[in-house]
Amino acid sequence: MALKVGIIGNGGIANSHMYGYQDLGDRVEVVACCDINFDKAKEFAARYSIPNVYDNCYDMLRENALDIVSVCTWNAAHCECTVAALNAGVNVLCEKPMAMNAAEALKMEEAAKKAGKLLMLGFVRRQGDDAARAIELIKNGDIGEVYYAKATYLRRAGFPGGWFGNKALSGGGPLIDLGVHVIDLTRYIMGCPKPVSVYGATFDKLGARDSIRAGGGGWISETVVDKPVFDVEDLAVAMIRFDNGAVLQVETSFNLNLKNGVGDIEIFGTKAGFSMEQFELHTEKDHELADIQLKGDHRFVFDRDFKREVKNFADAVEGIAPCMAPAEDGVTLMKILDAVYLSAATGKSVDIL
Numbered sequence: 253m254a255l256k257v258g259i260i261g262n263g264g265i266a267n268s269h270m271y272g273y274q275d276l277g278d279r280v281e282v283v284a285c286c287d288i289n290f291d292k293a294k295e296f297a298a299r300y301s302i303p304n305v306y307d308n309c310y311d312m313l314r315e316n317a318l319d320i321v322s323v324c325t326w327n328a329a330h331c332e333c334t335v336a337a338l339n340a341g342v343n344v345l346c347e348k349p350m351a352m353n354a355a356e357a358l359k360m361e362e363a364a365k366k367a368g369k370l371l372m373l374g375f376v377r378r379q380g381d382d383a384a385r386a387i388e389l390i391k392n393g394d395i396g397e398v399y400y401a402k403a404t405y406l407r408r409a410g411f412p413g414g415w416f417g418n419k420a421l422s423g424g425g426p427l428i429d430l431g432v433h434v435i436d437l438t439r440y441i442m443g444c445p446k447p448v449s450v451y452g453a454t455f456d457k458l459g460a461r462d463s464i465r466a467g468g469g470g471w472i473s474e475t476v477v478d479k480p481v482f483d484v485e486d487l488a489v490a491m492i493r494f495d496n497g498a499v500l501q502v503e504t505s506f507n508l509n510l511k512n513g514v515g516d517i518e519i520f521g522t523k524a525g526f527s528m529e530q531f532e533l534h535t536e537k538d539h540e541l542a543d544i545q546l547k548g549d550h551r552f553v554f555d556r557d558f559k560r561e562v563k564n565f566a567d568a569v570e571g572i573a574p575c576m577a578p579a580e581d582g583v584t585l586m587k588i589l590d591a592v593y594l595s596a597a598t599g600k601s602v603d604i605l
């Protein structure tokens with residue numbers, strides 16, 4: 253029997269989830285969708301021939317016997333919609349970031365446990381071939397003991413617009429939007445060590461930088477707002493210490509006066525350093541410095557890896573494969589983000605318990 257699917261929040265990223273479900277053929281049937289902007293829900297339903305359309309998730313969950321939902325709303329509604337679905341006995345794939353903060357994330361994790369249903373997070377970067385190859389390099393001992401890493405996601409002029417700068421809807425700026433991808437991915441590659449303390453700083457010197465937004469690149473929100481609010485940080489930097497002694501340095505911005513945007517993860521070990529961007533090992537050979545370029549195709553491919561994510565979700569729901577992004581990793585991530593924001597506000601290092 254096909255898994256019955258519902259999509260909550262029918263904006264930009266919901267399309268990527270739909271492509272994933274379409275790719276699963278007759279294993280799934282997308283039977284319902286909803287958006288608080290009913291026009292958007294109707295458009296989405298028409299685009300994908302989805303028979304049942306709603307302006308809220310409660311009616312959708314009550315009137316359809318769903319097996320799984322994707323939660324693709326703005327961040328402020330992730331917790332509410334996820335808990336509603338889990339309480340209705342439905343498995344959930346929730347977009348990143350898991351929630352607005354760790355308290356909400358814990359509520360969601362608890363709801364999943366109580367319902368005995370799967371809550372998977374949309375950490376799509378975990379699905380990339382680059383992540384798998386980096387993990388393999390560490391497992392093979394090519395990097396040695398990993399004791400330092402850098403996660404960088406800097407945009408020169410890349411505020412996505414819409415609700416992304418409105419703290420009440422987003423929970424924060426580039427840290428919670430972009431940082432979440434690279435912090436999670438780096439921690440995942442490092443074997444998910446437990447974070448113990450964080451020192452962070454945030455800035456809002458450039459703000460939305462509307463004047464040159466057109467040149468920004470990156471994800472643009474589909475939700476059009478007349479005058480977008482911008483009350484979040486435009487730059488966040490942080491140092492995260494793990495219980496194995498390793499440290500992760502993070503830099504992430506919507507707007508920053510640098511020459512070119514950067515998206516890279518660098519892992520530094522006793523035998524070699526590794527850059528995901530260059531796909532290169534930096535090491536030594538016979539008392540000489542040596543750089544080893546890995547020539548295979550190890551890219552993260554957005555559409556393909558979204559399909560992998562949705563497939564992994566369906567596989568995990570059906571017990572065919574383990575879930576690659578469980579709720580507990582989302583909770584840990586939200587604890588890190590909370591600690592960065594608290595440290596930035598207090599100027600002090602924050603312990604994570």
Ligand SMILES: NC(=O)c1ccc[n+]([C@@H]2O[C@H](COP(=O)([O-])OP(=O)(O)OC[C@H]3O[C@@H](n4cnc5c(N)ncnc54)[C@H](O)[C@@H]3O)[C@@H](O)[C@H]2O)c1
Binds near residue numbers: 266286325376
């Ligand atoms: N994984 C990725 O690479 C990636 C990329 C982009 C966005 N995202 C995430 O996806 C989510 C959505 O982003 P987007 O760019 O698609 O936003 P969007 O503005 O295009 O769409 C969000 C939609 O959610 C709807 N919504 C809000 N509250 C709702 C509720 N309670 N019930 C039903 N619908 C509700 C809005 O009306 C809107 O149509 C965000 O959490 C974002 O961080 C992830």
